[in-house]
Amino acid sequence: MSDNLSQLIRETVAKGYQIEPKAFNLMREISESVDLSALIEEVIKRKGDDKTIRMEDIEQLIRREEKEAVKEIVCEIKEPPNFKILLNITKLKTASGTTGYQRLFSSRYRKLLNLVKRRVDSSNLHTIAEISGERSTRVAGLVYSKNVRRGSATIVLEDEAGRVEAAAFDPSVVKSIQEIPLDSLVVATISSGKRNTFIVESINLPDVPEHIPNTSKKRVFAALTSDLHVGSKFFLKDAFQAFIKWLIRREDEAAARLRYILICGDAIDGVGVYPNQDKELETADINKQINELTNLLAQIPTNIQIFICPGNHEPVRQAQPQPPLTGSFAEPLTRLPNVHLLSNPAWLEVEGVKVLMYHGRSLEDIVATTPGLSVERPALAMKSLLRARHLAPIYGRRTPILPAEEDLLVIDEVPDIFHCGHVHILDSERYRGCLLLNTGTWQMQTSYQVDMGIVPTPAILPIVDLSTLQVITLDFSKPERRQQGLAQTHPE
Numbered sequence: 001m002s003d004n005l006s007q008l009i010r011e012t013v014a015k016g017y018q019i020e021p022k023a024f025n026l027m028r029e030i031s032e033s034v035d036l037s038a039l040i041e042e043v044i045k046r047k048g049d050d051k052t053i054r055m056e057d058i059e060q061l062i063r064r065e066e067k068e069a070v071k072e073i074v075c076e077i078k079e080p081p082n083f084k085i086l087l088n089i090t091k092l093k094t095a096s097g098t099t100g101y102q103r104l105f106s107s108r109y110r111k112l113l114n115l116v117k118r119r120v121d122s123s124n125l126h127t128i129a130e131i132s133g134e135r136s137t138r139v140a141g142l143v144y145s146k147n148v149r150r151g152s153a154t155i156v157l158e159d160e161a162g163r164v165e166a167a168a169f170d171p172s173v174v175k176s177i178q179e180i181p182l183d184s185l186v187v188a189t190i191s192s193g194k195r196n197t198f199i200v201e202s203i204n205l206p207d208v209p210e211h212i213p214n215t216s217k218k219r220v221f222a223a224l225t226s227d228l229h230v231g232s233k234f235f236l237k238d239a240f241q242a243f244i245k246w247l248i249r250r251e252d253e254a255a256a257r258l259r260y261i262l263i264c265g266d267a268i269d270g271v272g273v274y275p276n277q278d279k280e281l282e283t284a285d286i287n288k289q290i291n292e293l294t295n296l297l298a299q300i301p302t303n304i305q306i307f308i309c310p311g312n313h314e315p316v317r318q319a320q321p322q323p324p325l326t327g328s329f330a331e332p333l334t335r336l337p338n339v340h341l342l343s344n345p346a347w348l349e350v351e352g353v354k355v356l357m358y359h360g361r362s363l364e365d366i367v368a369t370t371p372g373l374s375v376e377r378p379a380l381a382m383k384s385l386l387r388a389r390h391l392a393p394i395y396g397r398r399t400p401i402l403p404a405e406e407d408l409l410v411i412d413e414v415p416d417i418f419h420c421g422h423v424h425i426l427d428s429e430r431y432r433g434c435l436l437l438n439t440g441t442w443q444m445q446t447s448y449q450v451d452m453g454i455v456p457t458p459a460i461l462p463i464v465d466l467s468t469l470q471v472i473t474l475d476f477s478k479p480e481r482r483q484q485g486l487a488q489t490h491p492e
Ligand code: D5M
Pocket: 227, 266, 312, 313, 364, 375, 422, 423, 424, 449, 452, 454
């Protein structure tokens, strides 16, 4: 026990007061963090004839102190929100048929090539047609196909004018080929092997440079979430309602500082998304689902800005990029002054912090084709997308992609926060200064997920302090909410 504490206890007893053991323990616990002698003085002032100091007497005052602090925070952040919608794809020039996809891939190639040229010394970057048998040639090409075996791999690269097949035997190059998503752009050094064959000496994705993230000057928080699935029998309405109650009550600092909510797709469950979905729906009427979502969001204080992008359960075009909800489906939500309907993907700047929102359908294709990756660690699959600088590189598997004149799924800029959902598992990573966050779900495990062996992490909400990009999580799945730093789950 500290000298100050013993002194304080002696003085209190000398004044004729008794201290209950529980109160004494609490005093010891908090003696480092509060001005205990001022606190006991206040307790005595309130006691009257009762000469016993109980735990409750002290607790009441601490709570009041906390409340005062929260009130102060609320006053402190009274400036208007500071955000910009940097990319919201509402209109897109489509190109139909096979020429459509040719144009899309040619746009992808050119955009990623320009990005690579900004990053690396491009003076010796050649076209595939320029590969010579005499010396090593550095080329940029899209991965047309690849075949990885034990100890070796072959890869076919193509650019606008040609194709080349090359083999790799170096274990680190074979590993790189294994990790590189199909249809992404790579920079490879190709040399000639025996009998007119080519060898891959090195191969790299465009990647991101080491990045110093932008942060907010104000200590303002943003809740990043996804996959509510309102309308599903498995939507955890009580847990979501507990989150809203927590927001309204503002009894702790995170709630008081929260100014933004980002919902990264699958806000509603929709209809006809998977076979026999109707058996798992609370309501099969999309308008009713949207009304219920609107009613929930309407309870959120209007000084909190809410951004919503669609996922594969929303009634919009499934081919990506997906437009924002529109027409009668959007109407109830647009009546809320603080709701902003965005496309998938969308770019957002909140308090100076750049956020890339993308629902994450392509994560399924990444984990299905990359050995070592799984849905349990979606943030690692997100890292693959970021390194490929493309949100859905793999063409022709589960992710429908719209043939368009411009490939808007290229990640042109380095985001400070890359936000995805879809896999229903909360996960985070830091990669070269970027925060990668997959934000889980508010839906219990569905029978489909039981069959697929997907174990979701429902009702755990990550909240980002925009001034530091540190993440805390709040668990609303239990009545006893537990707060913890996300860094504890996956240390950097
Ligand atoms: O996706 C919820 C989860 O289910 C997520 O982990 C992807 C997985 N999922 C969704 N659709 C499919 C198909 N067709 N095959 C395999 N796995 C799938 P959600 O978008 O919420 O339904």
